[in-house]
Amino acid sequence: MPLATFEVKLDLDGSGAYATDITAYVWRFGSLRISGRGRQRDLGAAGPARLTLTMTNADGRFSPKNTGGAYYPNFHPYKGIRVRATYNAVTYDLFKGIITSIDVKPKTKDALAYISAADFMWALERTSVRLPLMEGHHPGVIIQRLLDYAEIGEVVANPTFKDDLTGYALVGGASAPVRVTTGALLHAPAIMQQQVSNASGSGWRLTVTSTTTAGQKVTEAAYVWADTAAAVGKTMVIRVVDNGGVRATSSAVTLTELPQRLEVTGTYDGASTARYIEVVTDAVEGVFTFRTGAVHGVPFAAAYARSVETGVSLLERVFFHETSALSAIQEVALNELGGLFYFDGAGVATFEERTHRWAASRSLTSQFTIDERFKELDPVVAEYVPVSLAALRERFVAKPEGAESSAGAREGEDAAPDAAGAEDAAPASESP
Numbered sequence: 001m002p003l004a005t006f007e008v009k010l011d012l013d014g015s016g017a018y019a020t021d022i023t024a025y026v027w028r029f030g031s032l033r034i035s036g037r038g039r040q041r042d043l044g045a046a047g048p049a050r051l052t053l054t055m056t057n058a059d060g061r062f063s064p065k066n067t068g069g070a071y072y073p074n075f076h077p078y079k080g081i082r083v084r085a086t087y088n089a090v091t092y093d094l095f096k097g098i099i100t101s102i103d104v105k106p107k108t109k110d111a112l113a114y115i116s117a118a119d120f121m122w123a124l125e126r127t128s129v130r131l132p133l134m135e136g137h138h139p140g141v142i143i144q145r146l147l148d149y150a151e152i153g154e155v156v157a158n159p160t161f162k163d164d165l166t167g168y169a170l171v172g173g174a175s176a177p178v179r180v181t182t183g184a185l186l187h188a189p190a191i192m193q194q195q196v197s198n199a200s201g202s203g204w205r206l207t208v209t210s211t212t213t214a215g216q217k218v219t220e221a222a223y224v225w226a227d228t229a230a231a232v233g234k235t236m237v238i239r240v241v242d243n244g245g246v247r248a249t250s251s252a253v254t255l256t257e258l259p260q261r262l263e264v265t266g267t268y269d270g271a272s273t274a275r276y277i278e279v280v281t282d283a284v285e286g287v288f289t290f291r292t293g294a295v296h297g298v299p300f301a302a303a304y305a306r307s308v309e310t311g312v313s314l315l316e317r318v319f320f321h322e323t324s325a326l327s328a329i330q331e332v333a334l335n336e337l338g339g340l341f342y343f344d345g346a347g348v349a350t351f352e353e354r355t356h357r358w359a360a361s362r363s364l365t366s367q368f369t370i371d372e373r374f375k376e377l378d379p380v381v382a383e384y385v386p387v388s389l390a391a392l393r394e395r396f397v398a399k400p401e402g403a404e405s406s407a408g409a410r411e412g413e414d415a416a417p418d419a420a421g422a423e424d425a426a427p428a429s430e431s432p
Contacts, residue, residue, distance in 0.1 A: 004087040006032065008053070011080030012071060014301045018082045020071070025061070027054040027112060032083070034095050037119070038342065045330040046342035048121040051083065051095045055113045062113035063104050077101060081117050082347070096347030098123055119343045120304065124150055124326035131320040131328065132160060132187040139311035139336045141186075141223070141259050142318055143329050143351050147304050148221070148296045150325035155211040155218065155297040156277070161190045168192065172202035172280055177292075186223055186259050186293025193227060195289045196281050203236070203280035206295060215270035219303035221263040222279045223293040226255040231288040236279060240266030243274040252282040258310070259293050265300055305346070309353040311336050 006029055010020040026032060037049035055062045061070040069075065076099075083095040097119035105112045129149040134142055158166050161179050168177050175195040185191050196202040212218060220240060226232045234255045240248040248266025268275050277297060313336050320328045333341040338354030 002088045004085050007084045009082050012074040016301050025055045027056050049119040051117040053115050057111045057113040064102055093346035095345055121326055121343055125324055127325045128322050129325045130322050133319040134187055135317050139313055139332050140308050140351060142332050144261050144308055146325055146329050147349055151298045151302050153298045153302045155208050156295050159296055160187045160294050161192050167206050169205050171205040173197035173199055174202045177204050192292040198284055198286050200283050201280045206277045208277055209275045212275045214272045217267040217300040218297055219265045219300050220277045220297035221261055222295045223259045223261055225259045225291055226257055227289040227291045231255050231290050234285045234288050235282040237282045238262040238264045239278040240264055241276040241278050242268045242272035244269045244272055305348045307348050308351040311353045
């Protein structure tokens with residue numbers, strides 16, 4: 001029978017690679033405990049998952065203030081930690097989060113360090129956000145925008161076109177972008193509208209040279225949708241571009257009447273002198289008009305991996321003054337009336353709409369077959385023995401000590417001769 005093996009790694013350089021393996025220093029794997037993931041009651045909100053484990057610290061590598069430690073000065077609270085398990089050649093993500101505390105037990109014979117961590121809900125709980133007015137949108141896109149605002153290190157100076165279109169320009173033969181305040185909006189008061197040409201690579205370009213650095217890895221996103229019925233079904237992509245060319249391109253998104261999130265991760269060239277975000281057509285599909293509701297970009301290490309469903313509800317009007325990102329997201333999720341927001345074991349921010357459990361593959365596909373046939377048993381034949389009521393009383397009814405049962409008395413009377421007869425019949429006894 002195969003045994004499960006565990007892996008514990010740290011992200012000490014903030015790259016998201018989790019390259020520092022500390023598995024060999026786990027004191028006992030019985031000390032590794034994960035708790036709290038999921039919701040405690042149906043229709044409730046999920047809370048942060050938590051991790052605790054004990055590390056062998058004989059050489060002081062887990063002492064944050066030990067200048068001679070192997071991980072000094074990079075090992076301290078707020079660093080990333082990840083736990084995986086491999087069983088039967090399949091690897092499972094168990095936990096991914098942030099170290100919240102490190103307690104060192106400095107004893108010569110028992111040098112241990114106690115690490116506590118929480119998943120990224122803990123970070124959202126401590127991040128303040130503001131959300132501009134959004135009207136008539138599904139919960140999924142609102143949660144996406146709240147996650148955007150919770151990510152630290154925004155590289156887009158003009159993300160929602162509040163006052164103008166500073167920084168944006170046409171590319172690939174498209175018409176110049178236009179700021180529009182009527183029709184379908186993502187955020188009030190405006191969106192950016194643009195007509196593309198009959199060519200691949202036609203759209204808009206945003207200059208981010210001053211807010212990014214050469215060689216930087218970034219995650220960038222834009223929210224796009226069809227402006228007219230003729231644009232429905234057309235495809236768009238988002239690209240990481242610098243003066244040396246295209247560095248990364250997203251998967252294509254097919255335009256609908258609802259906002260959809262384009263996302264790409266890429267690295268600007270180390271020698272780049274000009275850096276851009278582009279949203280352009282993916283193919284030659286004719287002339288059409290599309291809308292962009294918001295643009296977003298952050299360093300890769302600050303971006304939350306996501307799996308966000310659209311949602312069934314349509315929320316009439318949503319905005320938040322300064323508040324906890326987690327409380328705002330959970331409020332939106334609860335307005336889905338059965339929606340659930342949480343971080344899974346791989347650290348992915350997950351929103352499930354109210355119908356998720358009904359439509360999930362495990363709900364539509366048989367997971368196990370139970371054989372309902374019963375094994376035939378040999379019949380047991382019991383012999384019937386009649387029992388008198390008096391015998392039952394004798395066996396089961398309690399009697400005072402020394403009392404003689406009526407049944408016993410009657411049996412004695414029937415079996416023994418009377419006293420007078422016995423004296424007449426029996427000879428006198430003699431002493432030996």
